[in-house]
Amino acid sequence: MPKFLQTEKIEKMSLLKSPLKLFASALLGTLIALPAHALETPAKQVLLIDHDTGAVLFEKNAEERMYPASMTKMMTAFMVFKQLKNGTLSLEDSFPVSKKAWKKGGSKMFVEVGKRVNIEDLLRGIIIQSGNDATIVVAEGISGSEESFAKEMTQTAREIGMFDSQFRNASGWPDPDHFTSAKDLAILASETIRSYGDYYHIYSEKEFTFSGIKQSNRNPLIRGDFDGADGLKTGHTEASGYGLTASAERDGRRLILVINGLDSQKARAVESERLLSWGFREWNRYPLFQAGETVGDAPVWLGQTGTVPMIVKKDILLTMRRKYRDDLKVSIRYNEPVPAPIAKDSILGTLVIEAPDMDTIETPLYAAEDVPQLGMFGRLSAAFEYLLWGEN
Template structure:
């Protein structure tokens, strides 16, 4: 028979999350999204899946491609690329590289990330793919793998182009992947406050780095069509949140709206660990096995981001066929755990056998069969 167990975790969640209700949020941003980094939970969305011009926030993908090459060993920080006339002539934000010079990947990354240099971005793109157009094809391949909605890159800088677009959701997924996959490079570059090249000192354009609120990245953007945008990430007490805002009409707007979203996310949501990886969730009954039960375990750490007002209606449902017939192999999937609560996406987690349970021998199976006939199912 199928057995379903529903457990109440109300007391645990109240203690972990607190009792203040999460409030609704409004923002002046045309597009916005907030994600919890640890769990990937979307905490807030506004036009987050609609196509928008990303401006210089495009350079997050340019950096992602370079970081992947570095991590794979196909590229080193000491490698140099020659500055083309196209890169040197490019307008907008500049690192101020000189045409014909050879510049190291490390310096180009600083010029692109700290100074938002369009010239540095093009030098990197041409150095990797031979041309900026070819590099854009690589960017689009990565965007598809990262499941970035409404995304098509035409260049490495975010220079205005009617076909160059992404979405706030796409950027937040990109930012999460960049931090998760390249933590050393993220820490090395994105909180750097200033960089000097060619005798010109420029300051990081991310204003939240100087507000002592846990922000350690990522990237600003602006064009006339895009408005002012900012993809930001902040860490507090082991928890990280990522925000994207775009379409603001002034620089202070992107700074203040990002700050408000970050503070709201940390205040109104908490992360709760239901089970650690390998922890036993339940002991399931075994039929004709060498032992009467088998531990059901989760291979992954089960952490959830919850609003406070979800605590009194959380349900955790464990479903499996009981009793489970032996033999059972360790690692074999035996059950599912389903977590449901208002305002969050339902999650279903596979549970697996924590150990091997051999089948009883012939005599043992006969005895168990007789007991079943006499006493019924356990």
């Protein structure tokens, strides 16, 4: 555990000179994001993030409005996952196929009008086969109409922080009022993985056969066996270009990539693989402190104990460029000494994290325990000693 000098207001240290306690955390309370670095790509919109820390590894027009095309189907599947988790639906439930669903053009699951299809098959038809027909079956089955379902999609998007998205249909069929952003799709992907792990595995399945027709997963990273790839969804229309929301995990690190506006399937495959490989190669995660861990001890004035431990309340995990690891600096800032009484969980100072080419990160430090004030005699004695001997 890193130690700080107790007689100074700020004591800096290199983390390479002190051991770190390694720990695993699936979801961190403290998300530390660093600025993205320059990287060239022909894609019009890109966002590459670390799923666990929220760190932005690279971005290009990430908040720009764009057409999601079939990446919309991630939101449609999300709506189904939500109802499966809360018990409103089960995988064995089924929905009828309307004439509208059966007639829908574009990519298809090849459902048959008048028949019923179970939820499990419909999910695979949406995710693996990118079936526009399957999305309409789900939309009508859940909300009565695709229009009502699209409104619910937009409302759910707002609830999870997708504030730059508006949905007009369940499939991503071209509509000028149907839009999103790379940032929003990354939020959706991350929330899908975090909240619906029981169903997320469908995104990694390579093929699905329905009505005797076998179709392959359209995700080039899944088809190409890219190391660690396990999702999510492609998209393409003339207006949107070729896009992909992807995720891959290696050695416990998960990256999420949203890329859009490319001019071919080949470019989509090449760029998605290149950017994810760059993210895994050039960046790493560094655990700094666990929630509740003592960062330093602050001297106490007129307290029943001479010092009080300062702790972080949340795990601190930093995602940064590997080449800057040696220059990582951590310091604590506080007013010394801290006057008693001190209440447990009161903020005593700040943990400051600095490294080249990143914004300074600051997070509060809290008192780990109560420190009562000395009694009258003790305070008088301490004051006398201070006047006699000065500060020790």
